């Protein structure tokens with residue numbers, strides 16, 4: 274199957290390796306860092322607008338390989354393609370329950386675990402070694418960073434970012450577009466659009482967050 278990758282930064286590097294490991298063929302990498310289109314190792318590199326030309330010449334699926342949750346959403350809205358055209362990219366070492374649901378465009382990195390009854394909606398990132406326990410729900414555009422642990426029956430709102438090594442204890446709810454600091458432990462429900470850090474995680478900032486911080 275042909276795949277077009279959008280974005281060519283560090284996160285995209287990892288995704289491109291997984292796509293190839295799964296036996297797919299990357300025909301193009303589109304990124305607005307390119308002013309014009311060129312070929313290298315049989316891959317087309319071009320600005321994102323080049324997708325229109327590709328659509329008339331190829332059948333392909335798409336992976337939006339951009340780590341920032343809000344930029345990923347903006348691109349999705351801009352491209353306005355059919356949801357089925359977005360590839361779910363899953364590393365062969367990831368362990369995913371047969372009763373879990375994985376949405377279109379979601380990427381699951383090496384050694385991640387997604388357990389029974391978990392629901393991960395569209396365009397999420399489950400990064401290396403992250404654990405999504407049974408019956409948890411992750412709305413669209415959530416990013417669980419490397420080794421984040423989402424325990425059982427947790428609900429995470431759209432676009433929320435769970436930092437590296439953070440833990441969310443069972444049945445807690447995190448609101449949309451919130452950011453949980455690396456290594457933090459979430460022991461209570463948290464509102465939307467907050468930054469919370471520490472163990473237990475305390476809200477530091479309740480303002481609207483314009484860009485995800487890394």
Ligand SMILES: CC(=O)SCCNC(=O)CCNC(=O)[C@H](O)C(C)(C)COP(=O)(O)OP(=O)(O)OC[C@H]1O[C@@H](n2cnc3c(N)ncnc32)[C@H](O)[C@@H]1OP(=O)(O)O
Nearest residue numbers: 418419436437452453454455456457468470471477486487
């Ligand atoms: C493959 C990959 O690389 S995926 C990317 C993974 N990336 C991550 O996990 C990064 C997660 N980011 C963080 O943890 C960041 O520190 C954030 C987003 C929580 C905060 O960033 P900023 O808004 O820039 O906050 P800033 O650095 O100014 O710190 C604000 C306060 O929070 C504290 N703080 C920041 N991060 C943390 C943390 N993880 N745990 C505990 N306290 C923290 C700071 O010490 C500071 O405290 P003070 O007000 O008492 O001085």
